[in-house]
């Protein structure tokens with residue numbers, strides 16, 4: 146009996162295998178990027194993705210050494226771009242290789258109405274800030290969870306800057322609800338009937354939605370940032386969306402504003418305070434950039450980019466070393482690349498940051514190493530080569546390039562300056578652990594599995610620090626688009 150069952154099971158598996166092989170053979174066009182991991186067609190890539198997460202692309206690049214390849218998933222094909230040389234051509238075809246389609250797909254996750262979702266999918270081709278004073282003014286060491294503290298600070302400063310005086314996230318019940326919903330984001334995008342299956346996440350989302358509706362009804366956008374004002378105008382006038390849909394759209398934007406900035410700030414501060422050499426070099430620069438008079442010590446945050454190349458380089462290197470955003474796009478129309486490769490309509494495409502940030506042709510043989518001085522090096526005729534800016538993907542690129550990159554960079558570098566100048570940060574237990582992030586949700590930067598407990602020792606509680614921001618006329622040339630727009634390039638070698 147047992148052997149009959151085994152024979153039947155074996156026959157089913159064999160039939161399934163033959164069926165999947167045939168399906169692959171009949172549906173994979175020879176002009177498409179080569180399909181890989183086809184030992185068990187469709188199932189192999191899915192298992193790999195679930196098991197290895199963002200590490201999968203890293204392994205596949207090493208194993209197959211292809212400029213671009215196809216992962217045939219059940220009901221979906223994903224093209225993954227390995228070679229930075231393909232990126233400019235793809236980004237020129239932004240109508241067909243679309244990020245807008247990804248944003249529009251998120252409409253159902255935040256509960257937009259069917260009509261609003263349909264509109265979003267149409268024509269896709271076409272005075273407060275953070276303060277560390279409460280900790281410093283205690284005049285004694287304060288124990289904190291480093292990630293928790295940084296997240297809170299970035300949440301306050303980021304949402305104030307974006308939503309202004311009527312910022313709904315000022316209410317801690319709303320910011321707590323946001324955090325709960327953020328953890329359930331993936332369930333909402335993957336499962337049908339998610340509102341019934343995950344009531345905790347649903348209730349949290351609705352609480353944030355109600356607060357956002359109040360914000361829109363009270364015309365909070367009029368005193369918010371240009372980004373929110375323009376979005377309101379665009380969504381109400383061009384799309385004709387109502388209050389509720391506009392408000393739910395703002396929940397979607399909270400992902401963009403908060404999703405990256407808090408984990409990114411955490412990694413920057415971690416690299417700064419956990420390495421004595423980095424810390425002392427950055428501190429020295431900051432002290433030189435500050436000046437003291439009878440009223441206290443003064444530092445203009447705008448001067449950091451000019452006067453603190455090591456801090457700026459550490460910031461950029463952290464983004465290069467730690468970013469894991471997948472760079473997703475949807476192929477809205479067949480795309481023929483100049484090398485003869487065909488990308489089929491309806492497929493997904495990915496330009497994974499981690500793959501491009503470890504590309505030795507773009508960054509040199511030591512691409513896998515954290516080097517806080519990397520971006521201070523200038524190319525030389527004999528030794529140092531020019532870095533390929535196209536391969537810097539932490540802020541994405543092309544038409545979907547992150548519009549918040551300068552705000553985020555200024556905020557994170559300001560926070561770094563405040564911490565380094567005012568505190569000695571000591572890990573509880575005496576040694577900085579290497580953070581693990583196995584359980585991290587799929588954000589742009591990994592979130593540590595366990596917060597690191599640290600003590601903040603005020604350096605000189607009696608010293609008065611005045612931090613100002615005199616503004617900046619030029620952008621920092623992080624990425625190729627900024628460089629082409631004529632941004633200053635203080636440290637990236639070019």
Ligand code: HEM
Pocket residue numbers: 244245248303307372398401402403405406409410470472473538539540541542543544545546547548549550552553554589
């Ligand atoms: C360190 C912090 C940040 C990082 C690393 C980051 C990174 C990114 C990335 C990778 C993308 C997708 C681009 C692509 O796939 O090509 C993106 C999009 C976006 N980001 Fe950021 N971001 C940050 C902070 C912010 C902030 C503070 C804001 C708000 C002002 C913001 C607003 C947006 C928006 C609205 C989009 C969507 C752009 C579009 O639809 O075309 N980001 N960001």
